Amino acid sequence: MTRIADRPSDKTVAVLTLVDLATGAKREILRAGWIDQLRRIPGSEAWSALIDRGEGVQLYRVEPDGRVAPIIIHPATVRFGEVDGWLLPGFAHSPLGIGVKAYSWSPDGLWLFYILLDAIRPERGVQHDEEIAEQRGMRRPRGQATASLYVRAADGSIQLVAKRPRSDLRSIFSKGDVNWSATGFEYVLMDAEEGGRQRKRTMAWSFAEKRSREIGSTVQVASWMLPGPRGGRLTAEGVGGSREIVETDQNGKRYSYGHFPFSIGHGAGFGGFRTADGRRAIVNARTIEDPRYGIAVIEAKGLRTIWGKASLIQCDFTPTLRNGACIAEGQSRPPSIVTIDVDAGKVEQVASVSDQHDEIAPLEVTPRTWTNRYGHKATGYVIWPRHYVTGRRYPAIVITHGYDADQRFAVQENQWEYPAQVLAERGYVVLLINIPSSRFNKDLHDADRAWATERGLMPPEEMRKLLWLTGVASFETAIQELAAAGVIDRERVGIAGYSRGSQLVNVAMTQSKIFRAASSGDGAYLEPVYEPDMPESYRAVFGGSPFDPKFLPNYLALSPSLRTGEACGAILQQVAAPHAGAIDFYRALRAAGVPTQLSLFPGEDDSSDETHIFHIPSNRMAAMQENLAWFDYWLKGERDPLSPSASRYAEWDRMRDAIPARCRADERTGA
Numbered sequence: 001m002t003r004i005a006d007r008p009s010d011k012t013v014a015v016l017t018l019v020d021l022a023t024g025a026k027r028e029i030l031r032a033g034w035i036d037q038l039r040r041i042p043g044s045e046a047w048s049a050l051i052d053r054g055e056g057v058q059l060y061r062v063e064p065d066g067r068v069a070p071i072i073i074h075p076a077t078v079r080f081g082e083v084d085g086w087l088l089p090g091f092a093h094s095p096l097g098i099g100v101k102a103y104s105w106s107p108d109g110l111w112l113f114y115i116l117l118d119a120i121r122p123e124r125g126v127q128h129d130e131e132i133a134e135q136r137g138m139r140r141p142r143g144q145a146t147a148s149l150y151v152r153a154a155d156g157s158i159q160l161v162a163k164r165p166r167s168d169l170r171s172i173f174s175k176g177d178v179n180w181s182a183t184g185f186e187y188v189l190m191d192a193e194e195g196g197r198q199r200k201r202t203m204a205w206s207f208a209e210k211r212s213r214e215i216g217s218t219v220q221v222a223s224w225m226l227p228g229p230r231g232g233r234l235t236a237e238g239v240g241g242s243r244e245i246v247e248t249d250q251n252g253k254r255y256s257y258g259h260f261p262f263s264i265g266h267g268a269g270f271g272g273f274r275t276a277d278g279r280r281a282i283v284n285a286r287t288i289e290d291p292r293y294g295i296a297v298i299e300a301k302g303l304r305t306i307w308g309k310a311s312l313i314q315c316d317f318t319p320t321l322r323n324g325a326c327i328a329e330g331q332s333r334p335p336s337i338v339t340i341d342v343d344a345g346k347v348e349q350v351a352s353v354s355d356q357h358d359e360i361a362p363l364e365v366t367p368r369t370w371t372n373r374y375g376h377k378a379t380g381y382v383i384w385p386r387h388y389v390t391g392r393r394y395p396a397i398v399i400t401h402g403y404d405a406d407q408r409f410a411v412q413e414n415q416w417e418y419p420a421q422v423l424a425e426r427g428y429v430v431l432l433i434n435i436p437s438s439r440f441n442k443d444l445h446d447a448d449r450a451w452a453t454e455r456g457l458m459p460p461e462e463m464r465k466l467l468w469l470t471g472v473a474s475f476e477t478a479i480q481e482l483a484a485a486g487v488i489d490r491e492r493v494g495i496a497g498y499s500r501g502s503q504l505v506n507v508a509m510t511q512s513k514i515f516r517a518a519s520s521g522d523g524a525y526l527e528p529v530y531e532p533d534m535p536e537s538y539r540a541v542f543g544g545s546p547f548d549p550k551f552l553p554n555y556l557a558l559s560p561s562l563r564t565g566e567a568c569g570a571i572l573q574q575v576a577a578p579h580a581g582a583i584d585f586y587r588a589l590r591a592a593g594v595p596t597q598l599s600l601f602p603g604e605d606d607s608s609d610e611t612h613i614f615h616i617p618s619n620r621m622a623a624m625q626e627n628l629a630w631f632d633y634w635l636k637g638e639r640d641p642l643s644p645s646a647s648r649y650a651e652w653d654r655m656r657d658a659i660p661a662r663c664r665a666d667e668r669t670g671a
Contacts, residue, residue: 093204
């Protein structure tokens with residue numbers, strides 16, 4: 001299944017394609033507004049998927065010959081996406097009506113777990129206290145709904161497992177992540193507690209008793225189960241250049257398969273599989289350095305791996321786990337379909353996913369690891385300009401998001417609307433850089449844990465350093481090394497980042513003097529305005545409220561809008577909605593005389609907003625073109641009269657001419 005931009009309709013559409021693994025022949029069998037959770041039906045040649053065919057997202061069966069038939073149809077009355085009456089925001093899709101939210105087949109295909117959503121008409125009347133407070137800053141009226149969890153037996157009988165309120169975000173967001181066993185299945189619920197904290201409860205449903213019981217409770221963020229050959233849960237443990245792969249059974253007994261230079265269980269991979277007889281399990285693996293994805297085959301006799309020339313993701317296997325198929329892709333390799341011979345450990349390409357990208361000669365991409373001044377390692381890639389000339393110094397752009405820079409092709413979560421390959425074609429050295437990973441350092445692991453659990457487990461100054469400043473230090477190290485090697489011009493360096501990367505960009509531009517221009521995508525966390533909306537999260541980072549004199553210095557040390565007097569580089573913000581934090585940062589930059597622009601990209605109509613990852617093709621194109629024009633202007637002094645941003649050049653000239661004296665006098669020799 002692929003998602004493509006349909007330019008005539010200005011929509012992103014999902015396309016389901018059938019590929020003959022023997023010949024590589026491809027045939028499109030379905031095109032729809034939305035296709036998700038495409039899964040093989042155990043014991044069948046057919047597949048199932050959540051599809052919107054005009055009556056909301058429902059569960060369908062897809063036959064090998066392309067026939068599509070309904071499995072579960074539920075009136076779609078709940079809306080996902082930034083739209084009037086929305087229940088929860090969308091991620092990268094147009095507003096959707098949801099009937100069936102998630103599902104899962106038992107390994108034998110006899111049982112079906114699924115979740116239905118039902119809208120609740122809110123009561124009209126006078127509201128009080130938190131009913132009003134939770135609407136702070138809200139642009140779209142929030143809907144209400146319940147989630148109903150069901151299980152259907154082989155005989156067609158259906159039983160209600162649980163009915164959950166909207167506050168159970170685990171159920172509302174679920175993709176059918178349950179653990180099946182011979183006697184039932186396990187699932188997780190989330191309960192809202194006093195003070196806004198969430199408590200997770202692990203429940204076990206019994207086929208025989210037709211009811212659930214609680215088997216665990218935690219407020220920690222826990223990974224879901226990867227099945228091991230001994231029937232336990234597989235984990236990768238440890239910090240550093242290798243991981244111990246461990247299986248823990250239901251009684252807590254541990255079995256080690258040894259230490260390996262990879263971790264397991266990543267969302268970009270494919271989860272885990274186990275044969276019915278328990279003789280073999282397969283999980284996805286991700287290398288620690290030069291991050292790429294492969295396959296870990298685990299049997300009673302030990303563990304072995306299968307790697308391709310690029311990353312192996314989105315895999316599926318036959319029930320015996322002897323053969324499979326995956327998507328193979330890399331930074332310079334467009335996606336293709338490959339077959340896997342598990343016994344022989346062989347990977348063979350079958351068909352291309354995108355023929356048009358295969359026609360483009362790949363750019364040179366070099367994996368790199370940098371160690372910053374704190375001693376933290378960061379991984380990433382250098383994308384070289386086509387026809388690179390040794391000895392010539394090039395302008396450079398850092399692109400960051402978090403930990404997504406790996407051997408995958410044009411991943412939206414990493415590159416967002418920063419077209420890395422196009423920037424390289426235009427003569428930039430592009431650096432895709434991950435922030436230092438907690439997989440290498442225990443102190444980073446502890447900081448991630450403190451932030452995730454929203455607990456003040458370490459001082460704010462340590463959180464500041466370990467979650468943000470060490471990332472900025474890694475960017476500086478990468479630039480300094482390439483500048484020292486004569487590759488890049490230190491006076492023409494930019495940075496771009498979306499979401500988590502936006503935080504890093506805003507911090508970098510107000511903490512470092514190394515960047516001349518920046519593009520910050522749809523993010524404004526760390527701004528004081530959001531503390532009332534997420535007090536626990538901000539308490540973990542800043543220690544408390546910005547209105548408390550005791551904690552205000554922590555905000556002054558990190559919040560970008562409070563540090564604009566330290567900024568000089570030109571800063572573009574691109575947003576999907578008028579976020580208060582982004583507006584505060586923009587106004588503070590303008591007041592400080594820092595060149596800045598704030599660009600809002602519209603939704604499909606007046607009742608909706610664009611999504612966090614843009615789903616409207618014209619917005620994606622416009623944002624990319626704006627980024628190209630912005631960096632060309634500020635880093636290379638170039639203007640394109642045909643650019644959609646050409647009308648902004650006069651304003652950019654005015655901002656350039658009005659740069660504060662402190663920035664003109666700044667020698668800009670580094671941080």
